[in-house]
Amino acid sequence: xELSNLPHEQRDxxxxxxxxxxxxxxxRAKELAKNIVNEKIDPNFAIKHSIADAAVKxxxxxxxxxxxxxxxxxxxxxxxxxxxxxxxxxxxEQIERKNVIVIGTVQAxxxxxxxxxxxxxxxxxxxxxxxxxxxxxxxSFIEKAKELKAxxxxxxxxxxxxxxxxxxxxxxxxxxxxxxxxxVMVGGGPVTRQYAEEIGADGYGKDAIDALxxxxxxxx
Amino acid sequence: MRLxxxxxxxxxxxxxxxxxxxxxxxxxxxxQKLQEKYQIKYDPEKPLDIDxxxxxxxxxxxxxxxxxxxxxxxxxxxxxxxxxQELQVEMNSxxxxxxxxxxEDRVKIVHRDVEGDQEPVVVAGIQTTPFSDEEMMFNITKxxxxxxxxxxxxxxxxxxxxxxxxxxxxxxxxxYQYRRTIExxxxxxxxxxxxxxxxxxxxxTSLGTIAMYSEENGLRKTDGIETTGxxxxxxxxxxxxxxxxxxxxxxxxxxxxxxVIGGFSGGPEGAxxxxxxxxxxxxxxxxxxxxxxxxxxxxxxxxVTRKELWAAGTAIQGLSRNTRLIVDGSIGDxxxxxxxxxxxxYESAAGHIVSTVMGAHSTQGTRKYVVGNTxxxxxxxxxxxxxxxxxxxxxxxxxxxxxxxxxxxAKYEDKLTDAPQGETFEKLYDGEKLEPLxxxxxxxxxxxxxxxxxxxxxxx
Numbered sequence: 001x002e003l004s005n006l007p008h009e010q011r012d013x014x015x016x017x018x019x020x021x022x023x024x025x026x027x028r029a030k031e032l033a034k035n036i037v038n039e040k041i042d043p044n045f046a047i048k049h050s051i052a053d054a055a056v057k058x059x060x061x062x063x064x065x066x067x068x069x070x071x072x073x074x075x076x077x078x079x080x081x082x083x084x085x086x087x088x089x090x091x092x093e094q095i096e097r098k099n100v101i102v103i104g105t106v107q108a109x110x111x112x113x114x115x116x117x118x119x120x121x122x123x124x125x126x127x128x129x130x131x132x133x134x135x136x137x138x139x140s141f142i143e144k145a146k147e148l149k150a151x152x153x154x155x156x157x158x159x160x161x162x163x164x165x166x167x168x169x170x171x172x173x174x175x176x177x178x179x180x181x182x183x184v185m186v187g188g189g190p191v192t193r194q195y196a197e198e199i200g201a202d203g204y205g206k207d208a209i210d211a212l213x214x215x216x217x218x219x220x
Numbered sequence: 221m222r223l224x225x226x227x228x229x230x231x232x233x234x235x236x237x238x239x240x241x242x243x244x245x246x247x248x249x250x251x252q253k254l255q256e257k258y259q260i261k262y263d264p265e266k267p268l269d270i271d272x273x274x275x276x277x278x279x280x281x282x283x284x285x286x287x288x289x290x291x292x293x294x295x296x297x298x299x300x301x302x303x304x305q306e307l308q309v310e311m312n313s314x315x316x317x318x319x320x321x322x323x324e325d326r327v328k329i330v331h332r333d334v335e336g337d338q339e340p341v342v343v344a345g346i347q348t349t350p351f352s353d354e355e356m357m358f359n360i361t362k363x364x365x366x367x368x369x370x371x372x373x374x375x376x377x378x379x380x381x382x383x384x385x386x387x388x389x390x391x392x393x394x395x396y397q398y399r400r401t402i403e404x405x406x407x408x409x410x411x412x413x414x415x416x417x418x419x420x421x422x423x424x425t426s427l428g429t430i431a432m433y434s435e436e437n438g439l440r441k442t443d444g445i446e447t448t449g450x451x452x453x454x455x456x457x458x459x460x461x462x463x464x465x466x467x468x469x470x471x472x473x474x475x476x477x478x479x480v481i482g483g484f485s486g487g488p489e490g491a492x493x494x495x496x497x498x499x500x501x502x503x504x505x506x507x508x509x510x511x512x513x514x515x516x517x518x519x520x521x522x523x524v525t526r527k528e529l530w531a532a533g534t535a536i537q538g539l540s541r542n543t544r545l546i547v548d549g550s551i552g553d554x555x556x557x558x559x560x561x562x563x564x565x566y567e568s569a570a571g572h573i574v575s576t577v578m579g580a581h582s583t584q585g586t587r588k589y590v591v592g593n594t595x596x597x598x599x600x601x602x603x604x605x606x607x608x609x610x611x612x613x614x615x616x617x618x619x620x621x622x623x624x625x626x627x628x629x630a631k632y633e634d635k636l637t638d639a640p641q642g643e644t645f646e647k648l649y650d651g652e653k654l655e656p657l658x659x660x661x662x663x664x665x666x667x668x669x670x671x672x673x674x675x676x677x678x679x680x
Contacts, residue, residue, distance in 0.1 A: 006549060062482075068247035069483045069518065073241065108390025108424050110458065113451050113480050116244075117518055133240075134294075135390075157425050160350050160593050189521075190592045207519060219672040 003049060008186040010041050014049050021054035021082060024063070024074045033085040045087045045095060049077050051086075054123070057127050062121070063209060071119055076124040097153045099219040102145045103154040104132030105188075106165035111158035114188060117208040118154065125212055127219075145182050151219050152203075166191070167199040183218045187211050222304055225467055228459065228505055229377020235290070235298040243292040243299065244484045247452055250288055251490035254281040262488040265589065267526050267625050268574065269534045270618040272541055279538030282496020283307070286453075291501045294458040294669065302504055310504040316544040318472055318509055320372070322416030322449035323440050327371045329510060331544045332579045334537050337615045340581040343372035343420055344603030347553065347585025349405045350379045352595035357401070358408045360645055363600035363654040369607030372418030372443075372584035375405045389424035395431040398423040399679040402432045402439055420474075420583065422446040424460035433469070444472040447506045451477075451516075452484050453498060455505060463506045474512035474548070475502030476585070479535075481527050482518035486525040491515045495535035503545065510546035512584060513539060518621060521589040522556035523634045524571040526629055533574040540579025549575025550584035554607070556635075558588045559598050560660055563632045568602065569609045570628040571675065576613035577621040582606065588642065595644040601656050601664055608668075608678035616676075624674050 003011055013036050022027035036046050058075045067075075087095060101122055105115045105130035114132050123129040130148055132140065143151050155166045166186045173179040185203035186196050187210075196204035203218050204209025254260075260428040269275050290301035302310070316331040322340070345364045351357035357378060365373050378397060379387050387397040402421060407418050409493040419439055422639040423429040429446070432439045439445075448460040468475040477486040477498030485494040496512050515532040517525050525531075532551050541545050557563035567624020570585065575582050586602040611620065632639075645651070648660045656664065668678055 065482070065519075068246055068248070068486050069480075070486065073245060108388075109396070110448075110456065111451075111638065113483055113516065114592070138617060159389055160591075161387050161394060161424055163593065164386050164388045189590055192592045195593065207521075209519070 008041055013039065014041070014046060017046070017050040017082065018054045018057070021051065021078055022057045023074060024078060025069060026078055029082050030085060033082045033219055036086060037089065043090050044094065046086050047083055050218060051083055052126060054079065058124055058144070059121065066171070069120055072124045076120060079124065088111050098126060098128040099152070100128045100130065100148050100150040101152045101154055101215065102130045102132060102141055102148060102150045103156070104136035105134040105156045105158070107135055107137050108165070109157055109159055109162035110134050111156070114158065114208065115156040118156070118187065118205065118211045120209050121212045122215055125216070134168065138165055138172055141169050142172060142176065142178065150182060152183040152185060154185045154187070154215070156187040157186070157191055160190045163191060163195065166201070170200050185212065185214055185218065187213065222309055222503070223302065225463060225507055228300060229421060232293040232296045232298055235300050237298050238292070240292065240297065242291070244452070246289050246534050247484045248486050248490065250285055251486055251493050254285055254493055255489045257281070257521050260489045260493065261583040262527065262530055262625065264526055267529050267629060268618055268622040269537060270622050272537060272625065275534045275541060276535035278492045278534050279542045281493040282535065282538065283500065283582050286497035286500045289453065291505050292454045294454055294457065299562065300505055303566045307500060307504055309543065309544055311500070313649055314503050314545055315509050316546065318546065320442055320444060321418045321470065322337060322440065325414045325416035326442070327418070329440070329546055329581060331546050332540060332581065334540050334579045335577060335615065335617050339373070339614060340576050340610045341394035341583060342370045342581070342607045342610045343418055343583035343585060344370040344606045345374035345375060345585050346376055346598035346602070347374040347587040348422070348550060349376040349587055349591050349597050350593055351376050353383070353440055354378065354404055356596055356645070357404050359654060360406050360598070360600065361408035361413060362412045364603040365409040365417060366654070367413050367600060367604045367607060369611055370603050372420060372583065373399050373405065373409060375419060375421035377401055386407065389428070394423060394425060394428040398428045399431050406437050420446060420518045422448065426465070429462055430465050441469060441471045444474045446474055446476065447502070447508060451480055452494060453501060455501070459506060467507060472510070473506065474510045475506050475508030476514065477502055477511065478516045479520050480516045481531060486600055488496050490529040492531040492535045495532060496538055499535070499539055499545070508549055512548040512550055513580070513595060514550070517638045520556070521641070523554045523568060523589070524552055524567045525636060528631060529570060529574050529625060533578045536575065536578040536580045547580040548583045549580030550582045551575045551577065553582070553584040554587055554589040556589050556639035557632070558640060559602050560648045560663070561640040562645040562663060562667055563635060563640055564602065564642060565586070565605055565664070566628045568605055568630045568647070569671060572609040573613045573616070573624060573676065576610050577616050577618055580609050594644065599645050599649045600654065601648070605664070609676070612676055612678040620675055622674055624671070627674050
């Protein structure tokens with residue numbers, strides 16, 4: 001389906017929903033989503049057009065410094081709520097599966113700022129993100145990734161002495177015969193692309209924007 | 221009477237329970253409202269607040285924010301709150317003067333005024349950087365400690381035990397190696413002729429940090445203990461373990477907190493407000509006697525962007541003008557550029573001038589922002605520079621500081637995201653004589669002369 005094939009009023013509805021999400025206008029976005037359902041516009045198309053476009057625009061606002069992390073969090077939550085309204089009539093077999101990413105800061109490392117930023121940017125860009133927080137044991141990443149049938153494990157480390165845990169997750173995956181099931185992306189202040197390659201990671205993000213680019217490259 | 225530490229711990233068990241995300245968003249929403257209420261506006265044309273009125277409003281907003289939303293304990297998922305009266309008692313009871321170090325190397329760290337003539341305490345050394353081997357760690361540290369313009373030294377870390385086994389945080393190797401590191405540092409400062417100078421180090425876990433203490437050959441009571449508030453008004457039991465150890469042993473507690481521009485603090489205005497609130501948290505919750513009032517910018521790996529200088533400088537000024545607390549600024553501690561470059565010196569100077577002039581000390585060492593696992597990524601000359609700048613800026617007025625900072629920003633501001641990497645110790649220093657190689661000495665002299673012509677007269 002093409003946007004140009006829709007009647008003018010329906011196109012306006014989809015654009016308005018996108019704009020309401022970008023403006024983080026919760027009430028209006030939900031109302032518009034209900035109107036879209038009532039208009040019987042293809043929900044998968046609506047999700048793709050309104051939510052995916054909104055995600056791109058929110059990301060641009062963050063990159064330019066107009067939006068901050070809390071805007072990403074609120075926009076991400078709103079996208080979930082709007083997605084649930086739009087998607088309630090989609091038969092389960094037609095629901096497009098999102099790529100699932102398990103993310104966290106490795107064991108003995110309490111730094112959360114960069115990890116939060118990456119997690120939120122991934123979520124607001126359409127990934128299903130499970131944030132495990134900070135100080136996460138290596139085995140917990142693996143168990144959660146197995147449970148959620150995740151596509152990727154993303155590991156943050158802000159200390160030179162916690163970087164070995166990134167390697168540990170990869171080594172444990174190998175030992176358990178699971179290495180091929182999950183992509184592994186690493187990042188954090190002291191982590192370099194060279195180190196990521198040395199430990200056998202699939203991806204590396206030098207900052208949040210780079211991490212998002214890398215995740216898209218690896219999974220989409 | 222001050223709230224006991226045990227009352228704080230009780231509140232971590234009995235305070236309101238809330239989801240972490242809700243707390244994070246409450247920081248942003250409340251800071252935005254306070255920003256409007258107190259008419260706090262960042263103006264990129266004015267990197268420093270030169271009259272103090274704005275700083276006073278930032279201070280008031282920071283107090284209100286702290287009282288409104290409190291501190292989130294991530295271990296128990298509960299909020300620790302204080303009443304206005306309790307906070308006032310905490311602040312009034314906090315010392316405005318402390319003694320650190322021992323013997324002839326002992327120094328007083330006092331409350332500093334804005335544009336004050338109180339000497340700032342400077343703790344330099346290459347903060348938390350990896351060293352290739354014990355000899356290199358000993359030599360570089362000795363070289364830093366020999367410089368009389370610094371008062372204390374930060375330690376780094378050796379990443380391998382016996383040159384073979386990885387040191388891993390949270391594992392027994394952390395406990396062993398951080399303790400070994402301090403023994404090397406103590407020998408180095410003794411060899412430098414300054415056996416009683418302050419040493420600071422902070423291991424990733426409280427267990428590793430506590431293991432470093434030994435009056436004979438480790439960290440001493442007179443060195444203090446670091447407790448790091450998790451970013452943006454949070455704390456966990458690992459942080460509070462450090463406070464508990466400090467209180468149990470009568471060790472001066474130094475706290476550190478950073479608000480985040482682009483994070484849950486919002487923009488620079490919110491970051492300035494949250495920086496004040498974070499400082500109050502360190503005093504009231506973590507029982508710090510002195511604290512670093514810091515600001516980070518989420519997308520830039522330097523601590524001296526225009527926004528960071530404004531936010532940290534204004535928060536520090538607000539605290540200095542409105543309290544008798546001992547504030548640590550250290551804004552210039554993490555340049556984007558590496559050692560051996562003019563940009564390193566420019567960034568370091570901008571941050572340390574703002575720290576000193578706004579009423580703070582600088583105790584967080586010298587280090588390129590991102591060092592990775594590159595070893596020996598620094599030299600004693602950056603420590604000398606830090607000490608000379610901090611002490612050279614004593615008594616400088618804000619108008620002069622503002623002019624010099626604008627000059628420096630013009631030198632580095634557009635190069636922060638692609639900053640020169642610089643060189644390691646081996647490329648910049650004569651390891652035997654512990655002196656800069658001629659090309660590095662020349663570069664240093666050039667910058668020194670350049671900033672002298674701008675009105676920054678360094679003390680030797």
